[in-house]
Amino acid sequence: MKKRLIALTLLVGSLQVACTDKFDQINTDPTRASSATFDPNLLLPSIQYNHVSSITGYNGSILFQSMWVQLFASTTSGAANYYSNGDKYVQSSNTTDYQQRTWSGSYNAASYAYEMEKLATDKPALANLKNIAVIMQVLSLATITDVYGDIPYTQALQGKAGVTLPAYDTQESIYKSLLTRLETATAALNTAAAGPTNDAYVYKGDVAKWKKFGYSLMLKLAMRLVKSDAATAKTYAEKAAAAGVFTSLSDDAYLLADNANGYSNGNGSALITPADVYQVRWSKTFIDFLKSTNDPRLSKVAEVPAAGLAANQLMTGGVSDASVQVGLPNGYDLNGGATDISKSPGYPGATGTGADVTPIGKYSRPAFIYRSQSMPFFVLTYAETELLLAEAATRGFSVSGTAATHYKNAVSAGIQMLSRFGAAATIDAATADAYATANPLGTANPLKQINEQYWATEGTVLNFVEAWNNWKRSGFPVLTPVNYTGNFSNGAIPRRQPYPTSEATLNTDSYKSAVGKLTGGDTWASRIWWDK
Template sequence: MRFRMKKRLILLSILAGSLQFSCTKHFDELNVDPNQASEAIFNANLLLPSAQWKYVESISGYNSVLFQSMWIQAYASTSTGGANYYSNGDKYVLSNNTLSYLDRVWNNAYNAASFAYEMEQLAKKKGGMSNLENIGTIMQIQSLATASDVFGDIPYSQALQAKTGNITQPTYDTQESIYKSLLTRLETAVTALNANQAAPTNDAFAYKGNIGQWKRYGYSLMLKLAMRLTKADPTTAKTYAEKAAAGGVFTSVADDAYVMADLTNSYTNANASALATAADLYQLRWSKTMIDYLKSNEDPRLGKIAEVPAAGLAANQTATGGDNTPANQLGLPNGYDLSGGATDITKAPNYPGATGTGNDVTPLGKYSRPTNVFRNQSGPLFVLTYAETELLLAEAATRGYTVTGSAATHYKNAVSAGLQSLAKFGTTVAIDAATADAYATAHPLVAANALKQINEQYWATTSILQNFIEAWSNWRRSGYPQLTPVNYTGNFSSGSIPRRELYPTGEGSLNPTNYKEAASRLPNGDVWTSRIWWDKQ
């Protein structure tokens, strides 16, 4: 893995430097430097880890920790705007860098799609690389689906064609047409994967080019995209969920799709970086919503992921370990501050009191924060997991779709897998299979409450694995967990949890006609509260 990371460092410095833009005119500026390797000798395999790395950058770091992690009440913060950037998420209040953060999902998702597209085209030209070609299609689909999930209508049919088609102002396709195209293309690409053909040689996933696992990844992605449509297009949702289940999705935690970061070679885990400073350590806590959920379910993850810092302000601003005792964990309620007014945390119901004495006192001292494993800048960045897949199969079975196995069995598998996947963060938080299985057996699916139970578990699992955009997307689709929004003074969403992100700031000037048309199709225009196509009430 470290060897592959070094390759990625070299490759990104050569190929990605010109792609750090929010505007659509730079979608495909790859391999245009005459001093670089020509297509005839360049190994298309080298583009795969770049596509994978740029994708995980699109779903991690400040662009998700500062927004979605607190929109869905996994994390909470007393930050109050201005330079205190966590106000974006906890209170839906602008900070100095809000507009900069908004560009990051768009930039990185299209960067990832550009690398994948270039890889696909190069593999096609060279011949004998059909698996790499189809994996390129799959990675484009993953990236563009995420961009559409975050923004709604996006450039799709004319995207990635700045070089080959000289299209620098692409039209925005409707999300409905995008999703239907993505599912069709995905079916073709996954079906075409062939273990008898050459495998990719520079895979940043733990698959190491294993085509069987890539095939399961493709079908699991198909299942996820299909289930996005349960309200917007139930017929398409059922058709493709059943195709995915029949094709063969993930079968164990060994199939989890994730990328290990590599701080030594400058591939920093952006989620960990967003929790690293003294201010981050002090201001960011687990939300009361999350801690209460884990406590009420006696979830063994609680004692692994949360700690109460040692008493006092200084201890709350350092990474020194705290108290992991599950019974002592306490979540910070969202929407409070340290400003001394009516929304000061000391006015919160059941406020537990401060810790420390004299000048070393802190009102936040008894609230739980993430443990040190989440600050490991060489830690894992999750893309799609067996636990998510089993939860989606459990929901599919609950909805009456034709899938092998009962909803109860899939739910049990998912609960156990969600606990076991924590081991990717390190041995200190690992939960062994026997413990995970025993817990899952003791906490079965209740048929009368199935959709709520399944999707609350999906929220908890994806949030704990730090995939906050996925947790937010599934919350918007399913409505679970049922969250009480924050209505803080000066918020940008009228006291509602945001349903989408705004289009990047450059789109209005660099692609004005198409941007305006796309914005006009949104229910309330280009605002935080407009629901995208699949986000139905």
């Protein structure tokens, strides 16, 4: 995935020096790069991989957001009890570890991006790389504040300058700064100049693609603010649309994982774990949504395992026929009590016999297309952008095109982009377009329809944190919370992750100041600033 610096070993024999005027040269380690010689392009893959990794797999999203927004579900028994964090909002033994991983991973990405920016500064040949470094900082820091709320920002990334206990900034001030920095950096990208030479995204250094990426990111961040700061949302959404956002599937920003070289996709890693193979199912909410309109994605993303416990523990052998798919309702277990899955309304029954029986055998699980550790990480897509433009148009923002046209484009694109998972997931353009035409944007409640489609589209590419953030922002789909005994959010769907426990012990004053501004304190149910 990324180029490596090769360390050179220098064997030095016995050397006597009485006096020299070349002391600095002799005492300079030739195996170490300096800021003058190090190519900052080498940092870009680490930035890109650390960012997507921080919101994938066991770093949080598959254990939390995937089930909070009822895309996945689990009866969370046996070895896979860590899914209680998501399905039932019940703490597992490692919850405090899981909850800080997005924070750590995305700050790591932002730190690399900050260093890349500094190394590229005052080097005209690296001007585009410098601006891409800013864009990646915006992407990473926006991820952190969307998950946690107020965070260190102005004083963040300043460890080399001696700032080890940074103050927290308000999310409102962070967002305004992020949008300003993003606008400046994206506008400064020069398509006539050299692009990055070590780009892990599929753009491979195409500056024109990066420019569209910057403006599409601006649109997404602007739309986060429609309820908290409508004027700023409108201003920046219109700026982004006018400047040039994604216009086709070829603009999708994604990164192909490289498991062979140690850069795996965390969702794939989780979904090949034996306990997860058995326990992770699609939620009833999600499957019912796809079935309600005969969505062609259903037979590509879901399968019912062959009958029996042993078959349910195998990754292969599922039936993909859309007619047999059944979603698992969230909030049930295998404990034999009132919340046992067999007591759920519409329970379809077990499969297998005798010792080979399983109570969850008829419920749909993620299809085999999701069981690769080298499958793509989706960062930002054309389908997302078109849905956001559809909403902007619905809200009366000045963007070209109608809400209905943007919605149709988005639905077709969301179906076609499954092809990134390989031939088995591919749905041809004609089928996608026909479905989009047959299921147009209605007039009764377009915001509901747009954002339900956003949720489903993010779900099919396992982009769970984005599905959750957009659910918080929009309120759609309307979800019924799970209120399982012993849950950590008082029966409410979690709306943020608490800060890492190390913040309370190591950065105490700043942490206390931030928590004091949270209505309800540092809890899972407290709302961040833009979540109205």
